[in-house]
Amino acid sequence: MVKKYRGEAVKEIVDYGVLGFLIFLSVVALGVTFERMWVYYHIDVAKFDDKRILELVLHKRLTIIATIGSNAPYIGLLGTVFGIMVTFVEIGSNALIDTQSIMVGLSLALKATAAGLIVAIPSIVFYNFLLRKTEVILSLWDIEHNPPTKVKNPTKYNV
Template sequence: MMSLFDFLQQYIDYIILGLLCFMSFIMLWAVVERFIFLGKVNVSQYSNIHDLDIDLNRNLTVISTVGANAPYVGLLGTVIGILLTFYELGNSGGDIDAASIMVHLSLALKATAVGILVAIPSMIFYNALGRKVEVNRLKWKALNENKHGE
C-alpha cells in the first residue's frame, strides 16, 4: 500500500502544477469574456449605474482571486516539496548527498515560480480591465449628465 509520503512524492508536482494550469485556464477564459463584453457594451442601454456596475464587474473577482492566490498555491507546492526533502533526508540514515538535496529543493521551488507566473498576468489583466470598467462608468455618467442637463 502506498503511503502518503510516497503519494505526495510522486504526484505533488502534478497536483500543484495542474491546479495552477486550471487556475490559468479559468483566468484566461474570464479575461477573454470580459474583453469581448467591454469591447461591445453600450452604456446608453442602462437606465441606472447599479445595473451597469453589475455587468461591468462580472468575472473580475475571478481574475483577481486567481492573481491573489496563485502564488500561495505555488508556495504550498514548494513547502510540501521541502518537507518531503527533509523527510527523505531524515530517513536516509545519515547518507546525506548535498547534490541530491539541492536538486530536490530546486525542483520544489519551481511551484512558487509557476504560481508567480500565473499571478503576474492575472493582475495585469485585472488592472487593465478595471480601467476599461472605469472608462465605461464615466461614459455612462457623462451621457446621463447630458440627458439631465438639457
C-alpha cells in the same frame, strides 16, 4: 522496471497536483479576461438607463481574477513547503546524504513558488486592466446620460 519509493510518489503527487491546479487557475483567469474584454468591446452604454445595472454587468466575474491573482502565490508556496518536507524525509531516511539529490529536491520544490508567481502576476495585471476599462465605460455612461450644458470644442476630446 524501476521500483519507486514512497517519497518519490508523494513528490510526484505534490508536483502534479500543485502545478496542475495552478495551470487550471491560469486557464480560468485567461478565459474570464477574454470574456470580459469581449463584453466590454460590445457593450452599448446607451441601452442602460440605470448606472447601477451597468456596474453589475461590468464587474461580473472580476473577483474571480482578483482571487486567482492574490491566492496563486500561496498555492505555489504550499507546493514548495510540501516539496521541502518530502526532501527532508528523503534526507532523514537515507544513511548517506547526497548533496546533489538534496539540491535537486529543493530546486524542484521551488518551481511551485515560481509557477504561483507566473500565474499571479498576469492575473493582477489583467484585473487592473479590466478595472480601468470599467471606469472608462462608466464615465462614458455619465457622458451619455448627463451631457454638459455647453461644450466649447467637442472634437477636442477624442475618446
